[in-house]
Amino acid sequence: MNIMLNDVPFEFFGNTLTDLLDSLEKEAKGIAIAINQKVVPRSLWDRTELDEQSQVFIFESIAGG
Amino acid sequence: MSSLFIAGHEFHSRLFTGTGKYASADAMLASLVASESELVTLSLRRMDLKHQSDNILQPLQKQGMKLLPNTSGARTAKEAVLAAELARDALETHWVKLEIHPDPRYLMPDGVETLLAAEALIKKGFVVMPYVHADPVLCKRLEEVGCQCVMPLGSPIGSNMGLASRPFLEIIIEQSAVPVIIDAGIGAPSDAALAMEIGADAVLVNTALAVAKQPAQMGEAFRLAVQAGRIAYESGLGEKRVQAQATSPLTDFLGGLS
Numbered sequence: 001m002n003i004m005l006n007d008v009p010f011e012f013f014g015n016t017l018t019d020l021l022d023s024l025e026k027e028a029k030g031i032a033i034a035i036n037q038k039v040v041p042r043s044l045w046d047r048t049e050l051d052e053q054s055q056v057f058i059f060e061s062i063a064g065g
Numbered sequence: 066m067s068s069l070f071i072a073g074h075e076f077h078s079r080l081f082t083g084t085g086k087y088a089s090a091d092a093m094l095a096s097l098v099a100s101e102s103e104l105v106t107l108s109l110r111r112m113d114l115k116h117q118s119d120n121i122l123q124p125l126q127k128q129g130m131k132l133l134p135n136t137s138g139a140r141t142a143k144e145a146v147l148a149a150e151l152a153r154d155a156l157e158t159h160w161v162k163l164e165i166h167p168d169p170r171y172l173m174p175d176g177v178e179t180l181l182a183a184e185a186l187i188k189k190g191f192v193v194m195p196y197v198h199a200d201p202v203l204c205k206r207l208e209e210v211g212c213q214c215v216m217p218l219g220s221p222i223g224s225n226m227g228l229a230s231r232p233f234l235e236i237i238i239e240q241s242a243v244p245v246i247i248d249a250g251i252g253a254p255s256d257a258a259l260a261m262e263i264g265a266d267a268v269l270v271n272t273a274l275a276v277a278k279q280p281a282q283m284g285e286a287f288r289l290a291v292q293a294g295r296i297a298y299e300s301g302l303g304e305k306r307v308q309a310q311a312t313s314p315l316t317d318f319l320g321g322l323s
Contacts, residue, residue: 006111024114030122031112032155039150057111059151063093063121064108064137065083065222065271 003054010056017045020056030061066295069266071244072160072192072213074131078103079261080291081133081246082284083271084121086223092280094124099284100274106133106162109152122156133194135162140175142182149186161186162216164196172222176203180210187211196248199230204237204245215241216269218249219260223272225252228259238264254290261294262302 002011005020012023017033017040033040034057040048050056069076082102087093097105105125125132134152139145142165149161163186165179166172174197183193192213197203199217207215217237220226227250228234238245244266251257252273260268270287277283 006114008114010114026112026117027120030120030155032109032151034147034151037147039147039154041154059109059155060112060118061107061122061132061134061152061155062110062118063084063087063090064135065085065106065269 001050002052003050003056005056006058015049017048017050017056020050021045021058024058026058026060032059033057034059066292067299069244071194076103076267077101078288078291079267079295080257080287081267081269082106082274083269084125085271086275087280088275090121090124093121093275094128096274096277096280096284097125097130098128099281100270100288102284103129103131104133105130106135106269106271107156108135108137109148109155110138131160132156132158133160133162134158135164135196136182137164137166139165139182140167140178141165142178142185145178145182146185146189149182149191150189153191159190160192160194162194162196166222174198174218176200179203180206183207183212184210194246199233199237201233201236201240205240208241208243212243214244214246214266216246216248219247219256220250222249224250225273226250227252227256228263231259231263234260234265235263254286257287258290258294258297261291262297264298267291 012020036055078101080102081104083106134156136145136148139148145165165175179195183195186193194214195207195212196216204215220229246267247260247265248269251270257268274283
């Protein structure tokens, strides 16, 4: 599926947020996801299906003051 | 030294710390461990899809440190609320350091947007720790809408200028019914000690630790300074006066010899 991920076109295999994260090979700890400016709680990642219009933003925790 | 309570959470250390600007994750951890800080701030950013970033969460949590996400990068109340909601999901905490600074040069906090965001976040159940200018009126307003503490600045972020806002900090401390945490600008242990001596409940330090040649040793220096300042405050400092007052009794036995 093709989506926009962090403002960049991105292709992955599958259709849920969990599939997307699997394809990124990133740790799920310390990250958060918003679709179309709304936070999707991690308890819903499994069930959240994306479509080609989805604007997905993934955030990660980093060092900061 | 007494404990500090914020939203029912007990802190034995009154030194809060940031995690930014360190040369390495190891240097950061060594410094924070030496500081005995129990509350450490983190930021969120859009994930870097190309590179794996350092995993700093695990070592911090292993040390038992409480994580405090900030809303750095937000320029409006709306962005800050979204950042706080993202952080709550990412770090599984409903505590947030609310900071909104639209101007990248001086990083001055926007008091209007901060008050709006604080109200919205408190309604959503967050423990809000707002970073603001040393503005006694705004600090009172933030307390009234339900902030569990206020975090006025000593001087601009990263400036190491110490307590440039001291007269206003003293008014805030006198008036506040919630803990006052002096954040930003604390450049030396003496600044931290002074903050505690004038009655601040805690300080938040980042740059001064992170840019030290020996961050771990500087962590220790700040730990001791904060403890010394707080213990002095709790012991009751003597008043300043212009005239001398003898510490030994002024006897006139020499006068008797002449």
